[in-house]
Every structure is written in structure tokens, then in C-alpha cells.
Amino acid sequence: MRFRPDQSLADAHAELTRLLVEAGIDAPQRDARFLLQGLLKIGGALLISGGTRLLGADAARVEDAARRRMAHEPVSRILGQRAFYGREFIVTPDVLDPRPDTEAVVELAMDLLKARGLLERPFSIADIGTGSGVLMVTLLAELPQAQGVATDLSEAALSVARRNAEIHGVTDRVRFVATSSLEGCQGPFDLVVSNPPYISTEEIGGLERAVRDYDPLLALDGGGDGLDVYRKIARDSASLIRPLLVVLEVGATQAGQVERLFTDVGARPVGQRKDLGGHIRAVALEIHP
Numbered sequence: 001m002r003f004r005p006d007q008s009l010a011d012a013h014a015e016l017t018r019l020l021v022e023a024g025i026d027a028p029q030r031d032a033r034f035l036l037q038g039l040l041k042i043g044g045a046l047l048i049s050g051g052t053r054l055l056g057a058d059a060a061r062v063e064d065a066a067r068r069r070m071a072h073e074p075v076s077r078i079l080g081q082r083a084f085y086g087r088e089f090i091v092t093p094d095v096l097d098p099r100p101d102t103e104a105v106v107e108l109a110m111d112l113l114k115a116r117g118l119l120e121r122p123f124s125i126a127d128i129g130t131g132s133g134v135l136m137v138t139l140l141a142e143l144p145q146a147q148g149v150a151t152d153l154s155e156a157a158l159s160v161a162r163r164n165a166e167i168h169g170v171t172d173r174v175r176f177v178a179t180s181s182l183e184g185c186q187g188p189f190d191l192v193v194s195n196p197p198y199i200s201t202e203e204i205g206g207l208e209r210a211v212r213d214y215d216p217l218l219a220l221d222g223g224g225d226g227l228d229v230y231r232k233i234a235r236d237s238a239s240l241i242r243p244l245l246v247v248l249e250v251g252a253t254q255a256g257q258v259e260r261l262f263t264d265v266g267a268r269p270v271g272q273r274k275d276l277g278g279h280i281r282a283v284a285l286e287i288h289p
């Protein structure tokens with residue numbers, strides 16, 4: 001055992017950082033802090049001040065977390081939770097680990113709803129490929145007058161989304177449906193959001209370990225050119241009652257291609273949002289009557 005019950009928090013932090021450096025982890029000190037804070041439910045100040053608290057019975061959990069992070073398992077998966085748009089979400093091996101970049105979809109959707117004076121109105125949302133439910137649950141929590149339908153091909157992912165809806169008190173305003181895209185969902189919807197799988201099949205093998213080994217393949221693989229699910233969403237959206245706003249996450253180089261798939265079915269691009277790396281990460285399209 002590298003971690004012992006009689007070890008101080010400051011020592012444990014130093015030891016965990018050292019192990020993560022050895023394992024080639026990118027931000028070892030930050031990850032060691034997040035892991036200890038998450039596992040022991042303590043503030044960062046206690047780690048830095050080196051107070052008198054010892055690891056005690058938590059030593060074994062820290063040992064296990066160290067082993068998992070050294071194998072490049074993401075911190076959020078070890079802790080079983082991830083912050084998104086200011087709220088904590090449960091994540092399990094059955095769902096994509098939600099990324100901060102996906103907040104661009106929420107931001108773009110909220111901006112467009114505000115510009116159209118729709119924030120205060122009763123509102124209907126569809127979230128395709130909901131995974132942990134971050135998009136749908138966040139939008140419902142931000143828009144108390146909204147309700148919606150969240151779909152996923154994975155029943156296991158839908159169970160996680162249901163738990164997150166419960167935690168954030170929006171269960172009575174969302175229906176979870178196991179289906180592909182919006183098959184069998186009637187609407188009408190005012191807004192469709194989605195962060196579909198968009199990596200091309202060929203690129204999956206070259207992804208970094210933290211993604212390839214821990215995110216479900218169904219959440220990543222977008223087919224031969226990465227655009228298969230966008231094609232289906234474009235077809236399904238075009239058959240819905242209009243007007244309809246569609247806000248989608250896209251891969252770093254896909255904005256133009258995805259917009260074309262939608263303009264081909266009569267939609268008009270109405271907005272884009274960049275991520276922190278400067279890539280267009282979210283696109284918005286409107287389909288008119």
C-alpha cells in the first residue's frame with residue numbers, strides 16, 4: 001500500500017502527484033487535488049494548509065483511485081460525477097463523460113431563445129442521444145416552463161439520464177425514449193438539441209486512451225465519415241412541425257459539412273459558437289414553415 005491510514009492529507013497529495021507524474025498524466029497536481037477533494041469531500045484549502053487530518057479509513061479508496069488514474073481512467077469516471085454548466089451529474093461507464101465544450105450547445109440555444117423572446121414561454125425540447133442527460137436536464141433546469149423528450153439507443157444510458165433528471169428535479173417534465181434519433185416521437189418541438197457521435201470509424205483507434213478505453217463506442221462512432229447520425233437528425237427534423245430550431249455540437253472541422261446536410265433539407269444557418277480552443281463547436285439552424 002502506498003497510502004496509509006496514518007498519512008497526512010498533505011503527504012497523500014504529494015505522493016499521489018508523484019505517482020501521476022510517473023504515469024505520464026498531463027496535469028498531475030490538479031488531478032491529485034480533484035481526486036482527494038472528491039473522495040474525501042473536503043475543500044482544496046485543507047490539502048494546501050496540511051491541517052492535522054489523516055487519511056484514516058479512506059486510505060484504501062485513495063489507493064484504488066491512484067491505481068485507476070495511473071491507468072489513465074478519467075478523474076470524472078473514478079469519482080462517478082462530472083460538473084456541467086454549474087451542476088453535478090452522475091457518470092457511469094454506460095455514458096459519454098460530458099465535456100465542457102458541450103456547454104457551447106446550451107449557451108447558443110439559450111442566446112437564440114432569448115433573442116426570439118422565447119425564454120419565458122411554454123416550450124418543447126427534444127434531445128437526441130441524451131447520454132447522461134446533461135443537455136436536456138440543464139435546459140429544463142434553466143427553463144422552468146419547458147418540457148421535452150430525450151432519446152438514446154442505449155437503455156443503460158437512459159437509466160443514468162433518469163437519475164440525473166431526478167437529482168435536478170426535472171423528472172416530471174421529461175420523457176425518456178429508447179429509439180434512434182426521433183423515430184416514433186411525435187413532437188411538436190420548438191427546439192432540437194444533440195451532441196451525436198461524430199468520430200469517423202477509422203479515427204476511433206487513434207483516440208487518446210482516456211476516450212478510447214472509457215467512453216462507450218456507441219457514443220463516439222459516427223460511421224464512415226462521422227456524419228451518419230447528423231444525416232438522420234436532418235431527415236427527422238425536416239419532417240417535424242415548423243418553425244423549428246436545431247442546435248448541434250459538431251467536431252472541430254465539421255461545422256460546414258453539418259450545416260450543408262441541414263440546408264439540403266431546407267434549413268437556414270442562424271448561429272455558431274466556438275469552444276475554448278477556438279473551434280466552431282456548436283451550430284444552429286432554423287427550419288421555417
Ligand SMILES: C[S@@+](CC[C@H](N)C(=O)[O-])C[C@H]1O[C@@H](n2cnc3c(N)ncnc32)[C@H](O)[C@@H]1O
Nearest residue numbers: 096098129130131152153180181195197218219
Ligand atoms: C456523444 S454522446 C452525447 C451524450 C450527451 N448528450 C453529452 O453531450 O454528453 C452520443 C449519445 O448518442 C447515443 N446515440 C448514438 N447513436 C444514436 C442514435 N442513432 N439515436 C439516438 N441516440 C444515439 C449514444 O448512445 C450516446 O449516448
